Structure formats: C-alpha cells, structure tokens
Amino acid sequence: MEKKYLFPEKFWWGASTSATQTEGAEPGDGKGENIWDYSSRKFNSRFYDGITSERTSTFYKNYKTDIKLMKDIHLNSFRTSISWSRLIPEGTGKINEKAAKFYNNVIDGLIEEGIEPFMNLYHFDMPMALQEKGGFENREVVEAYAEYAKKCFELFGDRVKYWFTFNEPMIPAEAGYLHDRHYPYVVDFKRAAKVLHNIIIAHCKAVKIYRNMKPGGQIGIIMDVIPVYPRSENPEDVKAAEAADLFYTRSINEPVLLGEYPQELIEILREYNQVPETEEGDLDLIKETKIDLLGINYYKPRRVKAKEYEINKNGIFMPEWFFDSYEMPGRRMNRSRGIEIYPEGIYDIALMIKEKYNNIPWFVSENGIGIEGEEKFIKDGMVQDQYRIDFLKEHLQYLHKGIEEGSNCLGYQMWTFIDCWSWINAYKNRYGFYRLDYETQERTVKKSGLWFRDVIDNNGF
Structure with missing residues (x-):
C-alpha cells in the first residue's frame, strides 16, 4: 500500500511571492522608483524579452480577485512583501497614503478569507533615491530601513502576526556587488561584504524595534540555503565544500541564528585584506538579536570539488578562489533553469536546522520548479503540469522525513501562486499554481493547483 504523508496539525500550506514581482505599476499610484524599475528600463537588454517591472502580474490592480483565487485552492497562508518605494516613495519621509490603503486592503482581504498574511519588509527592492546614496553600503540607509520597518509595524502590526526582515539577505550583496547579476552591477568582494554586514545590522535593528513595540506577533528572516556536497570524500574535496558553505551559508546563517560570524571566515578575510568596516x-x-521564526528557500544543491588550477591572485578576490563547481554525472536537471533537482536536500536542511541551529521553528518559505514553454502542456484549457506535482511530492516526502526525525518545521509555501516576473528571467520560466496569460492578464488554475488543494484538505497526501 502506498504510504500516506500526514503533516502536523495547523501546518501552513501556502504560496509566496514579492511586491516587485507581482504588483506592477498603475498611473497615479504614487509609487516611487526602485532599483528594478530603474535597471529593467536602463539596462533593458539584461532582461528576458525586455520585460520591465512596470507591468508584472498586476496584483496591485487585481488583489481582490487574486485573493479569491487563493481561497479557491484553499491556501491558509500567503507570503508577500511590502514595497518600500511604494509605501515611502523616496525611501524616507512622507508615506504614500494610496500604498498604505492598498496594503491594509490586502491584509484585511487575506484575513477575511482565512489566509494568514506573512509580510516581508525587503525583497531585493531598494528605493532608487536611497541607492543613489549608496544603498546598504551607507549606514544612513540602514537607519532609513529601520524607520521604514517601524512605520510598517505601526501601520499593519495589529493584524500581521508574522513578519520577516529580509528575503535572502545574501542575494543583494552577492548578486549586486560580487557577481554582476543585479543592479548596481558591482564586482568587489569587500563592498559586497560591507553590504552583507550592514544588511545584518538592519535586520537586527528592525527586530529590536519590533520587540520594543511589542505588537504581539513573531519576527524572523527568510534565508536562501543551498546545501553543499563535495564531489568525493577526498580531503581536498571536503575542504572545498567547507569553504563554499562558509562563504555562502555560514557567513549569513551564523551571525543571524547563532549571534556571531564564523571565526574561520574572519581569519580568511583578514589574510586577504577583505574584512568590511564595522561600527x-x-x-x-548581532549577539543579542534573536528571531522567532526562520523561513527557508530551497531550490537546488551546490556541488563542489577541489580547485583544479591555481588562482590569479592579482584578480578580484572571490569565494571561488577556494573551490570549483562540480557537475555530477547523471544529475537530474531542470533544463529550463539549468539547475539540478535534488529533493533530498530539503531533508538535509531540516536536520541541519535541528542540529546546528537549536531546532528553531521554521517553515519552507520557497520551493518550486520553473518551466519554460508551459503552454505546450495546455490541454482542455489547463496546464497539465504533472512534473510540478511530482516535484512537490518528492520534496514534501523528504520534508516529512525530516519532521518525523524531529525537525521543527511548521509549514510549506510554494513559489509561487500566479506565474510572476522573475527578475532578469522575467516570464521565461513559469512557477505558479495559476497560469498567467501575460497579454490579457487572465489567470487559469493548473493541474498542480487542484492537486495542492487536495493536499491542504487532507493535510497531506
């Protein structure tokens, strides 16, 4: 008989997204420009099909019907973000009352339908007015973020019970200041390290403000965790995996979850003169800041091996000085995105949280599969995305195993609810439970959405 996978009572079943990727812009909405509005226009050739952030999935205009669609597939939770530049167009100063009303209406609408709102304060979308002052390289911007957080808690904290300071705090530093993927397209490790440190300080300040205000909910952060696997048990491969984990996971997890930076990292940065300025x-x-709840985004593993060639020490300092990427023969691939599919990784994360991070309450805040050309799977008006159902089943089975072994996981939210704009990939890969017709903005449920509704009704499968 096929095994049944039942999940804990009151498990959060939901979906997640972000403001910039869904809201779009409407004439007269009062929204200020953020770095995505600017870069998708100014550096348009970097964006798939040249699609800008201005016309994404029109949630700003269609939130009422979208919330009804969430209800139709029985979601009990939904994470999105507040757009800093929508709420405070210049990043500091005057509130945009239209934005405050919009977010109040979204929150109230979710609660009316029995859907718990999870609100994230920052999802990669620095207001352009503050980026021009240096973004998170500038401590004034850290203070501006703290004021923005306080304003959000004041405006919405009476109803929002689950707050998150940042989504994937590593990404603005790594993608924006090291690897040339996100604006401002800087390639400079020391500046990236400074940005990451200042984001951690901004997170700590927001948590402190929340604690002092005592609005009666919980506050945490959303982490992007890519578990690292060595090519072999050869000591040099293992050492390479430890280096990759140190730079890309422990560097952010340990200050936030354990209260201090890893000593090994500090020693390496000192050796290469890459220690960022601190105050x-x-x-x-950092040491005194504790969170209540951890979100984990998981999409892929990282496989590495020992360096095969000597590095150019006259070049730009990079974490990749200490390891090479490894393409494991026979790995399962999502060829639309060029990433490996490895469901076991979610189990390894569950045990890592239990063993290394004091078994803090956590939930899967993003997991999903983006597929290019989903229209070829449409039959009788519905995307027959059995591949997404299979992906979800496998990941949920491994998550269930982690929970059975004592990991304190409270929920699972898939990325995403309706196909959304995915940064530089725009609408190339589709992720949603609902298909978006980009031209008409019509939404239609996919086979996976109906399957997930049954999972929610049965609290498992």
Missing part, C-alpha cells in the same frame, strides 16, 4: 556596538547587537 562600535555592531557585534554586540
């Missing part, structure tokens, strides 16, 4: 009191603030 007095920073390390004490």
Whole structure:
C-alpha cells in the first residue's frame, strides 16, 4: 500500500511571492522608483524579452480577485512583501497614503478569507533615491530601513502576526556587488561584504524595534540555503565544500541564528585584506538579536570539488578562489533553469536546522520548479503540469522525513501562486499554481493547483 504523508496539525500550506514581482505599476499610484524599475528600463537588454517591472502580474490592480483565487485552492497562508518605494516613495519621509490603503486592503482581504498574511519588509527592492546614496553600503540607509520597518509595524502590526526582515539577505550583496547579476552591477568582494554586514545590522535593528513595540506577533528572516556536497570524500574535496558553505551559508546563517560570524571566515578575510568596516556596538547587537521564526528557500544543491588550477591572485578576490563547481554525472536537471533537482536536500536542511541551529521553528518559505514553454502542456484549457506535482511530492516526502526525525518545521509555501516576473528571467520560466496569460492578464488554475488543494484538505497526501 502506498504510504500516506500526514503533516502536523495547523501546518501552513501556502504560496509566496514579492511586491516587485507581482504588483506592477498603475498611473497615479504614487509609487516611487526602485532599483528594478530603474535597471529593467536602463539596462533593458539584461532582461528576458525586455520585460520591465512596470507591468508584472498586476496584483496591485487585481488583489481582490487574486485573493479569491487563493481561497479557491484553499491556501491558509500567503507570503508577500511590502514595497518600500511604494509605501515611502523616496525611501524616507512622507508615506504614500494610496500604498498604505492598498496594503491594509490586502491584509484585511487575506484575513477575511482565512489566509494568514506573512509580510516581508525587503525583497531585493531598494528605493532608487536611497541607492543613489549608496544603498546598504551607507549606514544612513540602514537607519532609513529601520524607520521604514517601524512605520510598517505601526501601520499593519495589529493584524500581521508574522513578519520577516529580509528575503535572502545574501542575494543583494552577492548578486549586486560580487557577481554582476543585479543592479548596481558591482564586482568587489569587500563592498559586497560591507553590504552583507550592514544588511545584518538592519535586520537586527528592525527586530529590536519590533520587540520594543511589542505588537504581539513573531519576527524572523527568510534565508536562501543551498546545501553543499563535495564531489568525493577526498580531503581536498571536503575542504572545498567547507569553504563554499562558509562563504555562502555560514557567513549569513551564523551571525543571524547563532549571534556571531564564523571565526574561520574572519581569519580568511583578514589574510586577504577583505574584512568590511564595522561600527562600535555592531557585534554586540548581532549577539543579542534573536528571531522567532526562520523561513527557508530551497531550490537546488551546490556541488563542489577541489580547485583544479591555481588562482590569479592579482584578480578580484572571490569565494571561488577556494573551490570549483562540480557537475555530477547523471544529475537530474531542470533544463529550463539549468539547475539540478535534488529533493533530498530539503531533508538535509531540516536536520541541519535541528542540529546546528537549536531546532528553531521554521517553515519552507520557497520551493518550486520553473518551466519554460508551459503552454505546450495546455490541454482542455489547463496546464497539465504533472512534473510540478511530482516535484512537490518528492520534496514534501523528504520534508516529512525530516519532521518525523524531529525537525521543527511548521509549514510549506510554494513559489509561487500566479506565474510572476522573475527578475532578469522575467516570464521565461513559469512557477505558479495559476497560469498567467501575460497579454490579457487572465489567470487559469493548473493541474498542480487542484492537486495542492487536495493536499491542504487532507493535510497531506
């Protein structure tokens, strides 16, 4: 008989997205420009099909019917973000009352339908007015973020019970200041390290403000965790995997979850003169800051091996000085995105949280599969995305195993609810439970959405 996978009572079943990727812009909405509005227009050739952030999935205009669609597939939770530049167009100063009303209406609408709102304060979308002042390289912007967080707690904290300071805090530093994927397209490790440190300080300040205000909910952060696997048990491969994990996971997880930076990382950065500037009191603030709830985004593993060639030490310092990527023969691939599919990784993360991070309450805040050309799977008006159902089943089975072994996981939210704009990939790959016709903005449920509704009704499958 096929095994049944039942999940804990009151498990969060939902979907997640972000403001910039869904809201779009409407004439007269009062929204200020953020770095995506600017870069998708100014550096348009970097964006798939040249699609800008201005016309994404029109959630700003269609939130009422979209919430009804969430209800139709029985979601009990939904994570999105507040757009800083929509709420405070210049990043500091005057509130955009139209934005405040919009977010109040979204929150109230979700609650009316029995859907718990999870609100994230920052999802890669620095207001352009503050980016021009240096973004998170500038401590003034850290203070501006803290004020923005306070304003959000004041406006919405009476109803929002689950807050998150940042989505994937590593990404603005790594993609924007090291690997030339996101604006401002800087390639400079020391500047990237400074941005990451200042984001951690911004996170700590927001948590402290929330604690002082005592609005009665929980506050946490959303982490992008890519578990690292060595090519072999050869000591040099293992050492390479430890280096990749140190730079890309422990560098952010340990200050946020354990209160201090890994000593091994500090020693490497000192050796290569890459330690970022800090201010007095920073390390004490990091040490004293505790979160209530951790979100984990998981899409793929990272496989590495020992370096095969000597590095050019006259070049730009990179984490990749210490390891090479490894393409494991026979790996399963999502060829639309060029990434490996490895469901076991979610189990390894579950145990890592249990063993390394004090079994903090956590949930899967993103997991999903983006497929190019989904229209070829349409039959009788519905995307027959059995591949997404199979992907979800496998990941949920491994998550269930982690829960059975004592990991304190409280929920699973898939990326995403309706096909959304995916940064530089725009609408190349589709992720949603609902298909978006980009031209008409019509939404139609996919086979996976109906399957997920049954999972929610049965609290498992």
